[in-house]
Amino acid sequence: MSQDPSNESAEVPAATSRQRRDMAWWIVMAVAVVGMVTMWWMIRDRTGEVSYTVDDCYIHATLAKILAAHGSFGIVPGEFAAASSSLNWTLLLAVVFFFAGPAAWVPGLLATIFGFLTLERADRWMRETGANRWMRLVVGLMILAYAPLLPIASTGMEHTFHAWSLTGLLLCLLRTSRNPGASLVPLFFWALVAGGARYESLFFLPILLPWLAAGGRWKTAVTLAAGMVLPAAIFAVYSMAHGGYPLPNSLMLKGNIDKAFEIRAFRVALENQHIFVLLVLLAVSMAAKWFRPGPDGRATLWISIAVTVTLLIHLQLAQLGWFYRDEGYLIVLALVEASSLGAALAALGKGRHFLVPMTACIVLAFATLPLFWRSSRATSEIVHAAGNIRDQQLQMARVTRLLGPGARVAVNDLGAVSFFSEARVLDLYGLGDNALARAKRNRTYGADRLQSRLEETATDFVICYPSWFTPPDNLPETLIPVESWDLADNLICGSERVVFYATDRASEIRLRRALDTYRKSFLPVPESTNQMTPLSDPTVTP
Template sequence: MALPFSLVLYGLAIWAELRGALTLTGGEFVYPLDDTYIHMSLARTLALHGVWGITPQEFSGSSSSPLWTLILAGLFAAAGANAYIPLVLNVIAGAALVFVVDRALSPGLHAAWRLAATSLIVFAMPLPTLVFLAMEHVLHALITLLFVFAAAAIYRGETVRGRVAIVAALAFALVGARYEGLFVVIPVCFLVWARHGLRPALVIGAAGIVPVVGYGFFALSQGGFFVPNGLLVKAVAPLLGHPPPEGFHSRSPVLPLWFLIALSAVLLFDRTDRRARFLHLSFLPAAGLHLGLAATGHLFRYEGYLIPLGVVAIATQVAVFGFHPRFYTNASRLARTLFWALIVAPFLIRGGMAALITPRACANIHGQQVRMARLVHARLDEGAVALNDIGAVAWFGAVPILDLAGLGSDDVARLRIQGRFGPEAIRPLIREHGVRLAMLYDSWFRGALPPEWTRIGEWMTPDNVVLGDARVSFYAVDPAAAERLKRAIDDFGGAESGGD
């Protein structure tokens, strides 16, 4: 009976967050991150125009999940560009994740403990929030588990030849879903190599590299970069001494992940079997690589895929051998109770924070990005707009866009990587794209904007929990058009008057 209860819990958690979000947005469903609309816009453009870009005008390497983009584009082409399709996919993927975890633990773990494990994953991942993000993260977590479970069967000595093809296919899908999938593929390849030799490990590793290389050569053929713009602007540029705009990194509590790492490491040296050892040795290096090389946070999404893997690794061993580290078996009952309270508390805090933040994040996107998109669509139907958060405007606004953050405009990304981003570099791009209006966070562009731009107003969004800045400023690129643009904004619903 653990699985039905787990699915009901999962459904209730989603319902609670949905109800909270709709209350704050006046009954209108809005995703809690602008990035969701970036994926949707990219998939729509690909489905309707055959262009890999935010708008039909140009290619842009805006997605770090080629597989998710292709899935969405296929569904948009077949069923129309419906904004609810990504949400439905994520609800299904989340239910599948709960099912897979329950089935993986069912051979040796009591139903009550399986329910506890799946509940921990639902709350601490946190699964409802990642479902509401409606991007690739839940699918990525699901494929991660399927990949590791399939590879564990090889490691245990079961039939290798037929299973290598399955594991290789899952490696391809895992990295195609998110490049962080390589953090899991790498240790699995070494484990397979140690157990069965180099050839199957090379096959699995090569399959994991194919999405990276395939996308890279495709992007180069379109005039883009070998890796997606987000990775370049957020990761590569800082290594070259050119930091990304402020606000690109938002942290979330990762203490639960550190606790899982500590427990997994302790249990690895306790009594274990081959399957549990494989799961530990897959999880620990993957978590270390992620924490060392990748980001965490921004609504809990980046590290979320590791939590199910860590919980399953620990629960698999406990199911067979119990929990018997020396420090624990020698402790009093009170000390054991305090130990588990200390372990569980960060998971509950992370889940509670997610439940509180997600509806407010929906309200933030509704009050800023969606409002900007409707302004552009209703009042500013001539020329392009310059932005730093492009998703909602691209999805709802249907106008040409110049992304001054660099995620949706390769020319800007190139300038940022080269350290040449500034007024002199921006001016020709503005002319080339026919930009009339810029809607930007001043905090992201200190000293970088052309001084001749006229600031014509600003919007403030209260109770900001997810926006790069609560204050978005409006600029007339051509001072001669400032009064007309300001009047259009005021007629729409008003920017607070402001000038420098």
């Protein structure tokens, strides 16, 4: 008869929430606060305004703005678009926008706050698994540096929220396993938050549910599954009722769902050193727990296994993040799990020459060098990336505003244009347009389908990256090029060249007026490398 994992783990006393924070905690938080404040100040100094390191944060912000003001889920009031893969983040933004208005600084503030909260949950987790203060100090600083929390927060997106929710969920599950009679309400809350934070959270279920079932903890398993699946189920029903897919368009178009049966996880791990390092750390952690004497070793082995399996599923089905963000939650969880090596190193040093544990520490330190290099590069690119978004995406939004409320504009990089203007935006990529998303999935996307969609929506202007439209998915030949912008130092934008098009002669006149007004009203910052070149016939007059 198999032993209930919860019985073994119940022997381990848990730290209470009343424990006072020690110096290790305060040092980590002080470094985090200084780092975050410095980062946002440097971004502001470069851009002169609120700017993020990716344009995607404005997609969630647009959905939240429309939801708060009009009660509909989409990028155009009254029209549904399955454009968000983070339902809870969009809802959280909508709540804040409802009370404070759709301010551009809200996503960055929330991302920063949840970065701090991630460190808090990680520290609490390490306390309750017996890590000493020095290990918690080192791992806390490593999470801050290696996740890396600063670049992730600079995106203004949901990834710190995701890391916080999963850290809280696993900590709650750890507490539940140590106290089987405890209320399952906190577990349902964390499962609901994590399940709606990002769909990748569901990757934990294939390992956690069998583990709970093996221990006979069916109520816990049902509570966990119900909480995590509920947001996705509600969205699927709502989306299909409004003509969308059961999954968000971003997953249908960008994910690896079609490659689910290819063996790609290990290949991706070998191609990305920082991911390979995580697998090595998790393997060493599992070995240390397995051979560790006492009840606390194997009792928490399930956490290491769950994080490892989730990492492999992520590599198989999802992507590694644009600007380092999508795998951030895995790095946080893996580093927290690696804190268990502290006890193993302490045991290794007992009765042996001091060089033995020192050598082990040096080997582990060198093993994390790929994470250090990745973190250094990411941090050094923050200001540059934010400058790119300011110089290209935010300026495109300003031109769109000058076209007037209700202007019908098509873009292929949805975000700032839709958030900062009142235009009726058509997303040519398909994230914010179910019809074009379905055309891509059905392989009917192309110049003819784009032309018909522009006509169906009575679109007057197109602002896009021409490099994204290659045969057979060309842009319609009827478009009139009016002006091109070239970003010489592009790091993060989808392309260095943006072209403004009109769909007819009358629209061309309006667009030229808006561009002329823009150049007179908004002078470029000295650091901007955005070169603006009028195209077509410059002699067109009203």
